[in-house]
Amino acid sequence: MEKKLSRRVPDEKAASQDEIQAAINSLTSAELLRLKGFAHFKIRGLRQASQGRDWEDLLQEACTATLSGDRRWNKSVSFERYLIDAMRSISYAWRKKFERDEVSFVPEMRQTAGGEEQSILLSIPSTVPGVERVSISKQELESIEQLFNKDPLVLEIIGGLRSEMTGPEIQEALGITQTDYETALRRMRRTIQAAASKNGSGI
Amino acid sequence: MPQKPQSYEEELAAIMNTLAETVAEASDEDILSEIQEEGENPTEAAEHVRNVLLNATRTYRQRRLWEAQRQYETHISTMKQKTYNLPATAVEQRKLLDSILSRQPALRPAVLTAQFRDFETLSDADVESYLKQLQELGVLDEFSECEDEKK
Numbered sequence: 416m417e418k419k420l421s422r423r424v425p426d427e428k429a430a431s432q433d434e435i436q437a438a439i440n441s442l443t444s445a446e447l448l449r450l451k452g453f454a455h456f457k458i459r460g461l462r463q464a465s466q467g468r469d470w471e472d473l474l475q476e477a478c479t480a481t482l483s484g485d486r487r488w489n490k491s492v493s494f495e496r497y498l499i500d501a502m503r504s505i506s507y508a509w510r511k512k513f514e515r516d517e518v519s520f521v522p523e524m525r526q527t528a529g530g531e532e533q534s535i536l537l538s539i540p541s542t543v544p545g546v547e548r549v550s551i552s553k554q555e556l557e558s559i560e561q562l563f564n565k566d567p568l569v570l571e572i573i574g575g576l577r578s579e580m581t582g583p584e585i586q587e588a589l590g591i592t593q594t595d596y597e598t599a600l601r602r603m604r605r606t607i608q609a610a611a612s613k614n615g616s617g618i
Numbered sequence: 619m620p621q622k623p624q625s626y627e628e629e630l631a632a633i634m635n636t637l638a639e640t641v642a643e644a645s646d647e648d649i650l651s652e653i654q655e656e657g658e659n660p661t662e663a664a665e666h667v668r669n670v671l672l673n674a675t676r677t678y679r680q681r682r683l684w685e686a687q688r689q690y691e692t693h694i695s696t697m698k699q700k701t702y703n704l705p706a707t708a709v710e711q712r713k714l715l716d717s718i719l720s721r722q723p724a725l726r727p728a729v730l731t732a733q734f735r736d737f738e739t740l741s742d743a744d745v746e747s748y749l750k751q752l753q754e755l756g757v758l759d760e761f762s763e764c765e766d767e768k769k
Contacts, residue, residue: 432675439671444664445646448653451667452641460634462627471670478674499642510631552626559633576636577629600640605652607637612656 424487430494432482438494439478446495450474453499456604457506459611462555463548464513477501562606569603572596702750703758708742715745718752718761725757 430438442450454470477498480486486504488497527533556577563569568591575585586596641649653660705711716737719726729740729748740748752758 436675439668439675442668442671443646444660445649447664447667448649448660449641449644451663452644452649452652453638456634456638456641460631460638462630474667474670475674475677478671479678482675482678549626552630556626556630556633573633576632579628579632582636597640600636601644601648604637604640605655608652609656 424489428489428491429487430481430490434490435478435481435488435494438488442495450495450498450502452608454502457502461506461510461513462552464510466509466513468509473502473506474498476505480505559607562610563603566599566602568595568599569606572599572603697750697754700750702753704746704749704753708745711742711749712740712745715740715749715752718757721761722757725752 451470451474454473458465458468458470458473477486480501481488481497486501488494492500524532524534560570560573563573568589571589572585575588580588582593582596586593589596591599644652650660653663705714715729719729719737749758
């Protein structure tokens with residue numbers, strides 16, 4: 416896909432490969448761990464659309480795309496912030512590709528040369544997730560909610576997120592402040608992280 | 619809480635993407651303390667992430683070197699298989715290259731690199747190799763045409 420020239424970072428602002436290398440070496444521990452944490456949750460959000468890729472793959476893809484010139488780091492932005500934006504974009508692209516490439520199998524009756532009716536399976540682009548994907552996602556949602564069965568505020572927030580409400584909308588609906596909301600999200604994140612560490616890959 | 623139909627996958631993605639954004643906005647203190655709560659050493663965990671990035675840069679550079687090497691080897695292999703219209707003897711080949719460099723001095727720096735400053739120090743194999751490359755570039759044919767026109 417050609418990049419629109421008007422949106423491409425100009426050469427004088429784009430980092431060179433040496434500058435990228437230097438930036439990697441200069442990242443602080445907190446920045447590195449933020450990158451890992453962000454990549455981890457983006458991959459979890461992809462579910463099967465991750466196609467077996469993990470947080471390391473997402474982070475490496477962001478780095479490789481920058482080295483190859485597919486993406487350009489504008490040096491006026493911190494390298495950490497740039498990589499987060501790149502991973503956001505890449506994970507979105509992975510999801511869209513997965514949805515485009517997924518197929519369903521449907522039976523169709525065809526007539527053979529001898530005039531007999533025969534049922535064959537056709538693969539067609541799928542517009543809805545398969546039964547297995549639905550079941551896995553449903554189970555994971557239930558597992559997450561079970562973690563917070565003694566934390567009604569977090570359960571309410573989860574309900575709001577499931578309903579596609581934004582942060583401000585959830586805060587207004589629940590009558591809580593932004594600080595309360597962010598504190599609850601932090602609690603949610605730590606609990607889910609801890610459960611994932613305990614159970615291995617998934618929750 | 620208003621309910622809106624949405625697939626389970628989308629709901630899960632909404633939760634995880636929201637949590638991803640909280641990580642992006644988390645303070646250094648929160649990030650470091652969370653790692654410690656999970657029983658990990660923050661410095662070691664961070665260095666592992668740095669190595670993931672450094673491995674990406676190493677792999678990228680190696681891939682480019684391999685590709686350049688592969689293209690060079692393919693080019694050399696192609697040259698070896700081709701038939702070149704060169705003078706039969708090493709002496710005649712050297713005379714031809716000398717003539718070309720005299721008529722087209724712009725080519726001299728490319729042939730007489732820092733390693734081979736003196737034309738006489740070029741080996742017979744080097745002379746033959748340069749003539750083949752010049753034929754690849756069409757220089758030999760152009761030179762032959764000029765010589766024919768003068769006759």
